[in-house]
Each structure stands twice: as C-alpha cells, then as structure tokens.
Amino acid sequence: MSNQTSNAVMSTYGRFPISIVEGKGSYVWDDKGTKYLDYVSGLATCNLGHVPDAVEEAVQAQLSKLWHCTNLYHIPTQEQLAEKLAQHSCGDQVFFCNSGAEANEAAIKIAKKYGHDVLKQDNPLIVTFQNSFHGRTMATLTATGQEKIQQGFAPLTPGFTYLSYNDNHALSQLQELSPVAVMLELVQGEGGVIPVEKEWIQQLEAICQEQGILLMVDEIQTGMGRTGKLFAYEHYQIEPDVITIAKGLGSGLPIGAMIAKEEVAKVFSPGTHGSTFGGNPVSTTAGLATIDQLTTPGVLEHAQEMADLIWQGLEQLAAEKEEIKSVRGKGLLIGLEVTGAAIDYVNKAREEEQLLIVVAGPHIVRILPPLTTTKAEAEQFLEKINHIFQ
Numbered sequence: 001m002s003n004q005t006s007n008a009v010m011s012t013y014g015r016f017p018i019s020i021v022e023g024k025g026s027y028v029w030d031d032k033g034t035k036y037l038d039y040v041s042g043l044a045t046c047n048l049g050h051v052p053d054a055v056e057e058a059v060q061a062q063l064s065k066l067w068h069c070t071n072l073y074h075i076p077t078q079e080q081l082a083e084k085l086a087q088h089s090c091g092d093q094v095f096f097c098n099s100g101a102e103a104n105e106a107a108i109k110i111a112k113k114y115g116h117d118v119l120k121q122d123n124p125l126i127v128t129f130q131n132s133f134h135g136r137t138m139a140t141l142t143a144t145g146q147e148k149i150q151q152g153f154a155p156l157t158p159g160f161t162y163l164s165y166n167d168n169h170a171l172s173q174l175q176e177l178s179p180v181a182v183m184l185e186l187v188q189g190e191g192g193v194i195p196v197e198k199e200w201i202q203q204l205e206a207i208c209q210e211q212g213i214l215l216m217v218d219e220i221q222t223g224m225g226r227t228g229k230l231f232a233y234e235h236y237q238i239e240p241d242v243i244t245i246a247k248g249l250g251s252g253l254p255i256g257a258m259i260a261k262e263e264v265a266k267v268f269s270p271g272t273h274g275s276t277f278g279g280n281p282v283s284t285t286a287g288l289a290t291i292d293q294l295t296t297p298g299v300l301e302h303a304q305e306m307a308d309l310i311w312q313g314l315e316q317l318a319a320e321k322e323e324i325k326s327v328r329g330k331g332l333l334i335g336l337e338v339t340g341a342a343i344d345y346v347n348k349a350r351e352e353e354q355l356l357i358v359v360a361g362p363h364i365v366r367i368l369p370p371l372t373t374t375k376a377e378a379e380q381f382l383e384k385i386n387h388i389f390q
C-alpha cells in the first residue's frame with residue numbers, strides 16, 4: 001500500500017494525492033517516476049534544494065562516526081554551530097532543539113524566566129499578534145493569534161495577549177501592557193504571507209528598548225536566507241533579543257534553535273531547560289554545512305537575484321490578470337493574493353504543470369523556491385505559472 005492511502009498515519013494533515021520518494025536540487029520525483037519542479041521546498045526547509053552535496057557529504061561522514069550523544073557531554077559540532085550562529089547574528093548564546101515549535105517553547109520559557117528572575121514579575125505577559133503562527137504545542141498554539149488553530153484545545157496556556165499586526169494603535173496598547181516580551185514573525189507566513197512594515201517594526205523596537213521589553217523574532221520560516229538575508233531582521237536595522245530558527249537550519253534534517261543575547265541567555269542554568277536530541281551530532285553537522293553554504297559569498301546574492309526575476313515575472317502576470325490581486329512577501333517567501341480559491345491553482349499547477357506550490361490561507365498561493373534555484377528553473381516556473389493563469 002502506498003503511504004498516501006495508509007490508514008495507520010494519524011489524520012493531522014490534508015495531503016495531496018502524490019508520494020514523494022526522491023529529490024535533488026529544485027526537483028522531486030513521486031513513486032510513479034513523475035518529476036516535479038518543487039517550489040515548496042519542504043515548506044521553506046530545503047533552502048539549499050534537496051540533498052545538497054556539501055551537506056550530504058558532511059552528514060555521511062558524521063554518520064560513520066557518531067549518531068547521538070547525551071547533552072551531559074560536550075558535543076563539538078553543537079559548539080561550532082552555536083559559535084557560527086552567534087557570529088552571524090546579533091545573539092550571543094544558542095539553545096538547540098528539534099523543531100520550530102520547540103524553539104518557540106524555549107523562547108517563551110526564557111522570557112517567563114527573565115520576567116520572574118530579572119524583572120521580579122509574578123505573572124509575566126507575552127504579547128503576540130493576530131494572524132501569527134508560532135507552532136502546534138500547547139504554549140505555541142496559544143501564542144499563535146488564530147482562533148482556528150486554538151479551537152478545541154482549551155484550556156490554553158495563560159500569559160499571552162494578542163495585538164494587531166502592522167497597526168499603530170497596537171504600539172500604544174503595547175506601552176500600556178508592559179509585557180515581558182513581544183514575539184512576532186517579520187513576514188507572517190502561515191497567516192497569509194504578510195510582511196511587516198519597516199517603520200512599524202522600528203517603532204515597536206524603540207518601545208521595547210525604552211520599556212525593557214524583550215523583542216523576540218520568530219524566524220522559523222523567514223530565517224536561513226529565505227528573504228534574501230541570513231535573518232529577516234537584518235532588512236529592518238533592528239536587533240532582537242531572541243531569535244528562533246528551525247526549518248532551513250538543517251537543510252531538511254530536524255533541528256531548531258533559540259538564539260539569545262547574553263543578558264537574556266544567562267537566566268537559563270543547568271536543569272532549567274533541555275532536550276535529549278537537541279544539538280545532536282548529526283543534525284548540528286547538517287546545520288554547520290548549511291550555514292557554511294549560506295554564508296559563502298554569492299549564495300544569498302544569487303537568491304536575491306532569483307527573487308528579483310521571479311517577482312518581476314509575477315508582478316507582470318498580476319498586471320495582466322484580474323484574478324491576481326497582489327504579489328507580496330519578501331525575497332523567496334512569496335504570496336500571490338488571488339480572487340478565487342488558492343487551492344484550485346495549487347492543484348492545477350501540480351496536475352497540469354508538474355509544479356509544486358502551496359496555499360497560505362484560502363486566497364493566497366504561497367511560492368517557496370529553493371535559494372539555489374537556477375535562472376533557467378525560475379524562467380520555467382514563470383512559464384508554468386503563466387499557463388496556470390491562462
């Protein structure tokens with residue numbers, strides 16, 4: 001029985017009717033041998049394309065040395081990756097885990113601990129934003145400002161409140177609330193590919209600095225080069241106190257991380273947080289090879305060039321087609337706002353053009369090319385998307 005029809009997997013996903021069995025670069029193949037141009041990239045995870053050579057080589061070598069080691073001992077690849085992440089971000093210290101939700105859980109825990117230990121608050125409050133997405137665990141689905149994701153899971157985790165994204169009124173509300181932390185995405189990904197407004201995020205940062213509120217950016221979807229910079233916060237000249245990443249960090253192997261400034265990081269001490277697999281030798285080896293690739297001169301510049309080419313083509317298409325209301329996002333995290341049902345375009349793309357794209361809400365088609373996609377592939381994509389909107 002093919003995986004796609006197995007009844008043994010819990011039904012937490014609505015799945016498309018194909019089984020992907022192989023991938024290389026910007027392409028994947030299904031179990032029938034059909035080749036697809038993959039502009040989903042494992043939902044912003046395979047940022048270097050599928051099975052990138054440098055990461056594969058490093059992981060293969062690590063696999064014949066050591067697979068797992070408890071965090072009760074030093075793990076050299078973990079320490080090296082932490083150094084690299086600190087070197088390339090405004091943070092100082094890193095906690096490793098296995099997924100995005102876990103990275104946000106770590107951020108939520110460190111913020112609460114900072115509230116108790118440093119600010120001497122009894123009930124530290126965390127502000128998040130309407131329409132956000134921060135994960136599916138109890139604390140992160142509570143942080144997520146979408147009722148549909150919280151429905152059926154009450155009682156939720158206490159200590160969260162939600163404000164309106166890109167809204168000036170939210171800035172004055174923030175001042176009144178005096179929370180310990182604000183957590184937000186710089187492009188709301190799952191919520192419909194909505195980029196933050198530069199002036200607004202800069203004002204928000206200024207309030208955080210004035211009032212001693214921690215600024216925590218969830219870069220799980222926007223990080224690792226997805227928006228054309230290693231971290232999306234670099235576009236806005238802001239300096240978050242906490243950054244969470246996952247998805248693209250391991251090029252497809254499971255790894256998450258919470259990066260914090262030293263002042264915040266120091267509230268964690270032995271026994272306050274942990275994870276058996278967090279910072280595992282294999283996943284941190286993948287992370288090291290990935291970050292080495294992403295910081296190689298020319299790689300992010302190429303991603304930005306491909307983004308420019310794709311945006312130009314999509315904007316031209318949007319100008320011609322009434323059914324496309326807007327093109328939005330940042331870099332290679334792109335949303336097409338359509339008047340009809342986004343899922344119909346996604347299905348047409350897969351069935352008729354062997355092009356994989358996804359939705360981000362009922363009227364948003366989401367396009368997530370690998371950062372390594374070539375000019376020829378980007379042109380092929382534009383041809384395919386033009387056919388879909390014929």
Ligand SMILES: Cc1ncc(COP(=O)(O)O)c(C=O)c1O
Nearest residue numbers: 099100101133134135189220221
């Ligand atoms: C912004 C953001 N935060 C958190 C998560 C949760 O990550 P994970 O599915 O690895 O737990 C996601 C996943 O899509 C995300 O896009």
